[in-house]
Amino acid sequence: MAAKGRRFSPKLHDSSRMDNYITPATALxxxxxxxxxxxxxxxxxxxxxxxxxxxxxxxxEKGAALKTALAHIVSDHTVRSYANLWVDFRETDCRPDGxxxxxxxxxxxxxxxxxxxxxxxxxxxxxNREHSFPKSWWGGSSGIPAYTDLFHLxxxxxxxxxxxxxxxxxxxxxxxxxxxxxxxxxxxxxIAGYGGTVFEPADEYKGDFARTxxxxxxxxxxxxxxxAESEGGIMLAGNAWPGFKAWxxxxxxxxxxxxxxxxxERDRNEAVYGIQHNRNxxxxxxxxxxxxxxxxxxxxxDAAEYKDPATIVxxxxxxxxxxxxxxxxxxxxxxxxxxxxxxxxxxxNGKKVTx
Numbered sequence: 001m002a003a004k005g006r007r008f009s010p011k012l013h014d015s016s017r018m019d020n021y022i023t024p025a026t027a028l029x030x031x032x033x034x035x036x037x038x039x040x041x042x043x044x045x046x047x048x049x050x051x052x053x054x055x056x057x058x059x060x061e062k063g064a065a066l067k068t069a070l071a072h073i074v075s076d077h078t079v080r081s082y083a084n085l086w087v088d089f090r091e092t093d094c095r096p097d098g099x100x101x102x103x104x105x106x107x108x109x110x111x112x113x114x115x116x117x118x119x120x121x122x123x124x125x126x127x128n129r130e131h132s133f134p135k136s137w138w139g140g141s142s143g144i145p146a147y148t149d150l151f152h153l154x155x156x157x158x159x160x161x162x163x164x165x166x167x168x169x170x171x172x173x174x175x176x177x178x179x180x181x182x183x184x185x186x187x188x189x190x191i192a193g194y195g196g197t198v199f200e201p202a203d204e205y206k207g208d209f210a211r212t213x214x215x216x217x218x219x220x221x222x223x224x225x226x227x228a229e230s231e232g233g234i235m236l237a238g239n240a241w242p243g244f245k246a247w248x249x250x251x252x253x254x255x256x257x258x259x260x261x262x263x264x265e266r267d268r269n270e271a272v273y274g275i276q277h278n279r280n281x282x283x284x285x286x287x288x289x290x291x292x293x294x295x296x297x298x299x300x301x302d303a304a305e306y307k308d309p310a311t312i313v314x315x316x317x318x319x320x321x322x323x324x325x326x327x328x329x330x331x332x333x334x335x336x337x338x339x340x341x342x343x344x345x346x347x348x349n350g351k352k353v354t355x
Contacts, residue, residue: 170198193247
């Protein structure tokens with residue numbers, strides 16, 4: 001389903017170019033992100049101080065320069081072997097029930113180790129190592145850090161992973177293929193600016209994948225221009241900044257806004273940090289993408305006294321609220337739950353869990 005309402009331009013915010021309405025998802029997402037930002041400020045002082053120290057060298061930067069400053073901080077990390085990932089996933093992608101946290105399927109109950117790799121014929125058979133940012137986009141080389149970077153590698157159902165292949169993320173007009181219960185879909189793009197075939201993840205993980213791509217554009221800033229020369233050119237712009245083509249950037253910014261940072265992402269960020277010794281700044285600072293690409297490009301970043309964009313920009317227009325069964329539903333963290341309920345996933349204590 002195509003996201004409606006206002007989308008952000010990769011250029012500086014120009015109110016004359018914006019629509020007058022924003023979606024309920026965007027409006028509520030902003031309100032709840034304000035609350036979450038306030039909660040973050042209540043973290044133990046030692047943890048907040050460590051985070052502020054980690055990003056201190058980026059303080060005062062904005063826009064493209066901020067992304068470059070962040071790249072200098074997060075690009076250097078401990079590189080894992082491809083085999084290490086099977087063990088790493090037990091720390092980074094473990095559901096509360098101890099099963100594999102699969103973001104491509106809502107019916108899997110994989111056991112770590114027992115169900116990894118191997119042959120599969122249907123959804124739910126095996127899980128594998130998914131490069132959510134397809135490795136073919138940089139030519140498939142296993143000799144670069146991105147090949148095993150946990151910030152874009154996830155354990156996912158092998159069958160659905162194969163259904164995606166190397167397709168770009170997007171939103172479909174109508175599904176030509178889909179995983180069980182329509183959780184993930186493949187079909188023609190509904191996003192203006194690209195009309196090819198795309199893979200649409202579930203709504204509740206769109207923000208996760210958007211922040212994954214923001215991390216990739218930052219950590220691998222020096223490589224992004226070259227990656228656009230291959231299949232990555234569908235989404236990538238062939239430059240260091242903005243890095244993404246307009247259609248892709250607008251979509252990712254909208255996904256990040258509609259699906260704010262969750263406890264799942266925070267927990268995963270900490271787990272990856274314990275393994276790779278680097279972090280995803282777009283998780284640590286909710287809304288940071290607006291400082292780099294969006295409405296806050298003229299606002300200097302402050303690692304110690306971060307201001308969430310929602311508190312700077314505010315909700316600056318009337319909200320078009322749908323009625324009846326079309327009204328979206330949100331959990332208490334501001335994460336949009338699919339309008340069609342998918343049995344097997346629910347929100348419990350601020351986390352997505354599987355029955």
